[in-house]
Amino acid sequence: xxxxxxxxxxxxxxxxxxxxxxxxxxxxxxxxxxxxxxxxxxxxxxxxxxxxxxxxxxxxxxxxxxxxxxxxxxxxxxxxxxxxxxxxxxxxxxxxxxxxxxxxxxxxxxxxxxxxxxxxxxxxxxxxxxxxxxxxxxxxxxxxxxxxxxxxxxxxxxxxxxxxxxxxxxxxxxxxxxxxxxxxxxxxxxxxxxxxxxxxxxxxxxxxxxxxxxxxxxxxxxxxxxxxxxxxxxxxxxxxxxxxxxxxxxxxxxxxxxxxxxxxxxxxxxxxxxxxxxxxxxxxxxxxxxxxxxxxxxxxxxxxxxxxxxxxxxxxxxxxxxxxxxxxxxxxxxxxxxxxxxxxxxxxxxxxxxxxxxxxxxxxxxxxxxxxxxxxxxxxxxxxxxxxxxxxxxxxxxxxxxxxxxxxxxxxxxxxxxxxxxxxxxxxxxxxxxxxxxxxxxxxxxxxxxxxxxxxxxxxxxxxxxxxxxxxxxxxxxxxxxxxxxxxxxxxxxxxxxxxxxxxxxxxxxxxxxxxxxxxxxxxxxxxxxxxxxxxxxxxxxxxxxxxxxxxxxxxx
Amino acid sequence: xxxxxxxxxxxxxxxxxxxxxxxxxxxxxxxxxxxxxxxxxxxxxxxxxxxxxxxxxxxxxxxxxxxxxxxxxxxxxxxxxxxxxxxxxxxxxxxxxxxxxxxxxxxxxxxxxxxxxxxxxxxxxxxxxxxxxxxxxxxxxx
Numbered sequence: 001x002x003x004x005x006x007x008x009x010x011x012x013x014x015x016x017x018x019x020x021x022x023x024x025x026x027x028x029x030x031x032x033x034x035x036x037x038x039x040x041x042x043x044x045x046x047x048x049x050x051x052x053x054x055x056x057x058x059x060x061x062x063x064x065x066x067x068x069x070x071x072x073x074x075x076x077x078x079x080x081x082x083x084x085x086x087x088x089x090x091x092x093x094x095x096x097x098x099x100x101x102x103x104x105x106x107x108x109x110x111x112x113x114x115x116x117x118x119x120x121x122x123x124x125x126x127x128x129x130x131x132x133x134x135x136x137x138x139x140x141x142x143x144x145x146x147x148x149x150x151x152x153x154x155x156x157x158x159x160x161x162x163x164x165x166x167x168x169x170x171x172x173x174x175x176x177x178x179x180x181x182x183x184x185x186x187x188x189x190x191x192x193x194x195x196x197x198x199x200x201x202x203x204x205x206x207x208x209x210x211x212x213x214x215x216x217x218x219x220x221x222x223x224x225x226x227x228x229x230x231x232x233x234x235x236x237x238x239x240x241x242x243x244x245x246x247x248x249x250x251x252x253x254x255x256x257x258x259x260x261x262x263x264x265x266x267x268x269x270x271x272x273x274x275x276x277x278x279x280x281x282x283x284x285x286x287x288x289x290x291x292x293x294x295x296x297x298x299x300x301x302x303x304x305x306x307x308x309x310x311x312x313x314x315x316x317x318x319x320x321x322x323x324x325x326x327x328x329x330x331x332x333x334x335x336x337x338x339x340x341x342x343x344x345x346x347x348x349x350x351x352x353x354x355x356x357x358x359x360x361x362x363x364x365x366x367x368x369x370x371x372x373x374x375x376x377x378x379x380x381x382x383x384x385x386x387x388x389x390x391x392x393x394x395x396x397x398x399x400x401x402x403x404x405x406x407x408x409x410x411x412x413x414x415x416x417x418x419x420x421x422x423x424x425x426x427x428x429x430x431x432x433x434x435x436x437x438x439x440x441x442x443x444x445x446x447x448x449x450x451x452x453x454x455x456x457x458x459x460x461x462x463x464x465x466x467x468x469x470x471x472x473x474x475x476x477x478x479x480x481x482x483x484x485x486x487x488x489x490x491x492x493x494x495x496x497x498x499x500x501x502x503x504x505x506x507x508x509x510x511x512x513x514x515x516x517x518x519x520x521x522x523x524x525x526x527x528x529x530x531x532x533x534x535x536x537x538x539x540x541x542x543x544x545x546x547x548x549x550x551x552x553x554x555x556x557x
Numbered sequence: 558x559x560x561x562x563x564x565x566x567x568x569x570x571x572x573x574x575x576x577x578x579x580x581x582x583x584x585x586x587x588x589x590x591x592x593x594x595x596x597x598x599x600x601x602x603x604x605x606x607x608x609x610x611x612x613x614x615x616x617x618x619x620x621x622x623x624x625x626x627x628x629x630x631x632x633x634x635x636x637x638x639x640x641x642x643x644x645x646x647x648x649x650x651x652x653x654x655x656x657x658x659x660x661x662x663x664x665x666x667x668x669x670x671x672x673x674x675x676x677x678x679x680x681x682x683x684x685x686x687x688x689x690x691x692x693x694x695x696x697x698x699x
Contacts, residue, residue, distance in 0.1 A: 114575035132627040202577030
């Protein structure tokens with residue numbers, strides 16, 4: 001190819017991008033900075049003399065999507081502000097979520113009580129710790145109250161709802177009762193990836209590894225058919241990074257997990273051109289700013305190439321690396337806690353420049369207690385300030401083309417690919433976690449990072465540098481749910497349980513048990529019927545634990 | 558009798574209640590092990606009775622409870638259960654996210670020390686060593 005051809009080739013791609021951009025943006029806004037300079041939505045080199053621009057970066061929304069998965073990215077639609085909320089009773093959650101939606105949040109996300117994560121109903125929980133970290137969701141009624149006045153067909157919903165996804169089941173039945181058809185329901189089973197729970201987020205871990213795999217794949221298959229706009233899979237790098245993985249390791253392990261899920265879907269006869277459209281990812285954003293930006297850009301490029309190589313897809317929607325990201329609580333400090341607002345700001349900027357689709361910013365007090373309503377508001381304002389005042393969304397991939405960022409993106413890509421190769425050698429992610437290979441990798445990395453802090457190689461303001469006398473009065477005081485409210489919740493559960501039709505309930509639970517024992521009855525479908533018959537969270541999980549095994553994480557020292 | 562350097566301290570590192578965030582407890586277990594202590598480590602979600610039984614069977618000097626999501630509110634119950642089982646000499650330390658409003662309650666219930674985020678290795682190791690010596694000195698003679 002001669003030089004003239006190549007210059008022509010970038011012109012053709014840029015014209016393609018411009019056409020797609022115009023189509024997607026609708027009425028574009030004129031953006032001028034304070035000096036009156038007009039800001040274009042995208043900047044790219046005038047020519048691509050050796051072809052590397054097209055190969056490595058390309059235009060947003062086109063292969064290899066390094067610069068973003070949509071032609072418009074944040075210049076068009078900015079990310080969803082998906083704050084994690086959950087406290088106490090369903091009615092408390094409902095009040096809080098309505099106020100959060102008013103303050104500019106555009107999607108809702110529910111965090112259940114830790115007892116829900118454990119899979120037990122509130123009447124079996126020690127009262128001291130009930131409802132202190134999230135909302136109690138044991139029954140369809142609990143979900144109905146939590147979502148009172150929320151238009152389920154108009155808002156994207158995120159459920160932090162591990163396997164076997166009882167919250168989703170409850171919500172689907174609430175929708176059914178309100179006459180909303182399931183194809184109108186949009187959202188994501190956040191962090192639903194059972195592999196990450198086994199390895200890293202033990203909080204979410206309920207069923208045995210093999211049992212989780214069974215139920216998860218049943219849910220993916222059922223939802224693809226019956227709730228087509230729901231993202232059943234959210235593949236989680238956040239847990240890997242929070243458990244100690246470096247950003248490169250976390251990205252590599254997440255992509256390996258996605259390969260595992262892809263292969264498992266194909267084994268069930270599902271079509272990758274379709275199911276990959278619904279894959280979503282969830283990542284951590286640490287304060288290592290440029291490393292995080294490069295991590296996201298490299299991850300996007302690897303995924304774009306990988307789905308073609310491994311799954312043979314050509315549908316551009318199936319190649320999109322859609323991700324939600326959360327600022328990392330690990331970087332926050334108890335010392336001088338207001339400094340955490342600055343940390344979250346830097347983390348959020350890395351996520352924005354990394355091209356995320358949805359974000360949660362942490363409350364500055366997360367390291368002190370369950371975040372207060374005041375700190376949650378500051379966390380949302382941080383996103384709004386970055387968007388409107390700092391103008392971070394005017395240009396697509398504004399760091400693209402920086403010598404440093406591009407070189408780092410390439411090097412992160414190499415590191416990530418090495419991790420994927422290591423997992424391939426183990427026989428894939430399922431086998432690698434079953435053997436403890438991944439756990440060992442993360443454990444070693446966690447200790448190494450802690451050593452860097454202990455020996456002062458990594459300075460942390462207020463912790464091992466710039467220490468000051470701490471003012472304890474600056475720390476927020478958290479209101480916990482009252483004992484009376486929690487007792488009322490327990491009493492109500494007992495009433496709801498007593499009012500059920502015992503025969504229908506027994507049949508629902510027996511059918512669920514039979515489905516779990518069988519090889520070919522969909523467990524998730526049986527679960528929906530059992531919940532319709534009144535089964536609670538605790539009853540569902542108990543049956544599945546009896547049939548599929550109780551989940552204990554494999555901890556490797 | 559006092560603990561000599563040749564008898565390693567025995568420490569149980571565990572999590573009670575509902576939460577499963579265990580990066581912290583794993584790091585602490587590694588710190589103490591690397592400092593020469595004998596560490597008994599459990600998966601999260603232990604019941605109080607299970608912790609007491611394990612403390613008895615393993616004859617531990619110190620119990621370290623890691624709490625990131627309010628499970629420390631159960632520690633006063635653990636203190637009572639330990640005393641009832643004749644393990645009043647065992648020292649209990651708590652580490653993790655413990656709001657100020659709760660720390661005073663834990664200390665009043667007999668917890669020896671609460672470690673917060675940012676606590677450093679040397680401080681943790683030397684405190685646990687000190688508490689192990691105290692536990693050994695208070696151990697009932699049979």
